[in-house]
Amino acid sequence: MPKVGVVLSGCGVYDGTEIHEAVITLLALDRAGAEIIMMAPNIPQMHVVNHLTGEAAEGETRNVLVESARIARGNVKDMKDVKGDDLDALIFPGGFGAAKNLSNFATKGTGMQVDPEVDRLFKEMFAKKPLGLICISPAIAAKSGGDKGVKLTIGTDKDTAAALETMGAQHIDKPVTDIVVDEENEIVTTPAYMLGPRISDVATGIEKLVDQVLKMI
Amino acid sequence: MPKVGVVLSGCGVYDGTEIHEAVITLLALDRAGAEIIMMAPNIPQMHVVNHLTGEAAEGETRNVLVESARIARGNVKDMKDVKGDDLDALIFPGGFGAAKNLSNFATKGTGMQVDPEVDRLFKEMFAKKPLGLICISPAIAAKSGGDKGVKLTIGTDKDTAAALETMGAQHIDKPVTDIVVDEENEIVTTPAYMLGPRISDVATGIEKLVDQVLKMI
Numbered sequence: 001m002p003k004v005g006v007v008l009s010g011c012g013v014y015d016g017t018e019i020h021e022a023v024i025t026l027l028a029l030d031r032a033g034a035e036i037i038m039m040a041p042n043i044p045q046m047h048v049v050n051h052l053t054g055e056a057a058e059g060e061t062r063n064v065l066v067e068s069a070r071i072a073r074g075n076v077k078d079m080k081d082v083k084g085d086d087l088d089a090l091i092f093p094g095g096f097g098a099a100k101n102l103s104n105f106a107t108k109g110t111g112m113q114v115d116p117e118v119d120r121l122f123k124e125m126f127a128k129k130p131l132g133l134i135c136i137s138p139a140i141a142a143k144s145g146g147d148k149g150v151k152l153t154i155g156t157d158k159d160t161a162a163a164l165e166t167m168g169a170q171h172i173d174k175p176v177t178d179i180v181v182d183e184e185n186e187i188v189t190t191p192a193y194m195l196g197p198r199i200s201d202v203a204t205g206i207e208k209l210v211d212q213v214l215k216m217i
Numbered sequence: 218m219p220k221v222g223v224v225l226s227g228c229g230v231y232d233g234t235e236i237h238e239a240v241i242t243l244l245a246l247d248r249a250g251a252e253i254i255m256m257a258p259n260i261p262q263m264h265v266v267n268h269l270t271g272e273a274a275e276g277e278t279r280n281v282l283v284e285s286a287r288i289a290r291g292n293v294k295d296m297k298d299v300k301g302d303d304l305d306a307l308i309f310p311g312g313f314g315a316a317k318n319l320s321n322f323a324t325k326g327t328g329m330q331v332d333p334e335v336d337r338l339f340k341e342m343f344a345k346k347p348l349g350l351i352c353i354s355p356a357i358a359a360k361s362g363g364d365k366g367v368k369l370t371i372g373t374d375k376d377t378a379a380a381l382e383t384m385g386a387q388h389i390d391k392p393v394t395d396i397v398v399d400e401e402n403e404i405v406t407t408p409a410y411m412l413g414p415r416i417s418d419v420a421t422g423i424e425k426l427v428d429q430v431l432k433m434i
């Protein structure tokens with residue numbers, strides 16, 4: 001039974017993990033018989049967004065690990081306690097949490113930094129074990145993958161693609177239902193809600209990604 | 218294209234909607250080509266639970282509609298604006314939100330009350346259009362279904378089953394992967410995370426429920 005890590009970044013598309021993408025990932029992994037290890041960094045969220053209005057909720061604070069536990073039904077580890085040796089593969093669902101909490105791509109663009117624990121675990125596994133990155137989370141692979149020219153997709157958004165290429169990645173346009181496989185670096189990506197809009201199309205892409213990640217173990 | 222309402226009760230199993238159950242419901246509905254109308258009552262949550270520790274978060278307050286918007290990616294209606302005539306069917310995912318926010322079954326047991334807007338919409342549709350209830354939410358059907366002796370399941374928990382029977386329902390034991398269909402009252406139920414524990418088994422039951430609800434339209 002392969003051990004697959006799933007990195008959460010809060011709970012909700014605008015300030016944390018994209019919930020549909022996370023659940024579709026968990027379901028595909030469980031249906032394939034994988035053991036799932038959910039994790040998140042134990043840090044404050046960049047901010048809290050009222051998902052009804054789309055506005056930042058002034059004065060409110062939430063913790064990434066605590067909110068991620070909502071998706072994980074409590075079964076989530078502090079990322080600092082997870083080592084690359086513990087896992088056979090690692091998958092990052094998307095949502096703004098990947099660009100606001102796991103990194104600061106949302107505010108710093110190509111000058112982004114990756115959270116130290118996320119960067120550590122990524123590098124412990126990079127080009128040795130398969131990594132799947134969904135939606136906007138390929139930005140983490142572009143940065144933490146360094147000068148390896150990681151082949152990836154975030155869909156078809158020209159500005160975002162150009163930013164990832166500036167950081168050294170090679171972007172390939174793909175529709176929501178498809179994936180990009182970088183065999184050399186063992187990186188698999190799919191656009192998901194970078195394109196959407198239908199959950200069924202998002203699921204088709206994520207199911208292909210999970211299947212490919214498991215094949216590469 | 219059938220119009221199917223999905224009733225949310227917050228975001229997180231211990232104080233709101235069970236997230237996996239909601240997403241699996243949305244995915245099954247979209248794959249079947251249904252139009253989805255998400256909704257939640259605009260009321261405060263009973264309380265906020267830290268899902269990492271399982272403890273109530275003292276002094277914190279959240280709103281059911283605002284937190285439900287996390288699962289809905291912002292696309293959620295205030296339940297008071299939805300009428301039975303707008304819908305062809307209605308589905309309630311589970312989670313403690315069904316027993317803490319949509320009703321007070323968690324604290325009052327058989328003396329429970331159902332939120333007035335939830336009760337209104339349920340009764341506008343009951344025995345006229347199909348209703349699907351997942352996990353603990355069949356408690357709402359037991360109460361709002363009155364003396365009609367609704368046939369339903371919450372799995373195999375004897376105390377919960379006895380409570381629903383005291384309120385007038387007829388409980389049938391079922392495994393997580395199965396459903397109960399009350400043809401006369403047009404009620405479909407599945408145990409989901411009342412039993413779990415695997416998301417893949419929960420999904421099998423919910424996919425059967427969605428399929429049956431759509432067939433009964």
